[in-house]
Amino acid sequence: MLKEENVQLTQKINSMETLPITAQQHRVNDLEQTVLTLRGVINKLQAEQKSGGLHKKIDSRPSSSRSSYTEKGRTQLESHRIEVANLKRTIHDKDLLLERSKEMLKIAAEREDELLRENAYLHRQLEDLTRPKGGFISA
Incomplete structure (x- = not known):
């Protein structure tokens, strides 16, 4: 019975080690x-916004040809x-998802540790039960 339980625990541990983690x-x-990529895109867009703002300050004289340009700008x-606002929201959502995933990994690792301890305990118990006892001497 212990041997079957130990085999089952070993299978559980092996499956936890290979698949979910x-x-x-x-x-x-x-x-x-994804978060790193989105942050890079945000930085690029913010840099473009700042450089676009500098061009407007330099070329701020009113002109009919420039009014359509400024409207486009x-x-x-x-x-x-x-x-940028959408990307920031996406980054925030991804950060939350990442934190949840890390928490799930932590829980899985803790469960794996519990199973490993239980498995080691069962191995010791099984060894104790199967080890010949030296207390009796036959005549």
Whole structure:
């Protein structure tokens, strides 16, 4: 009975070691990469916004040909602001998901440790039961 239970525990441990943690780790890595990519895009857009603001300050004289340019610039600036806000929200969501994934990995690792301790205990108990006792001497 202990042997069967030990085999079952070993199977559980092996399945926990190979499947969920590996899949979770890949998911965490993907999320971290996505967050880094989104942060890079935000930095790029913010740099474009700042450089666009400098051009407007330099060329702020009123002119009929420039008014359509400034209107385009305003529209583009507004769309960049919206995009930056959306990207920040996405980064925040991904950060939350990443934290949840890390917490799940931590829980899985704790459970794996519990199973390993239980498995080691069962191995010792099984050894104690199967080890020949030296207390009796036959005549």
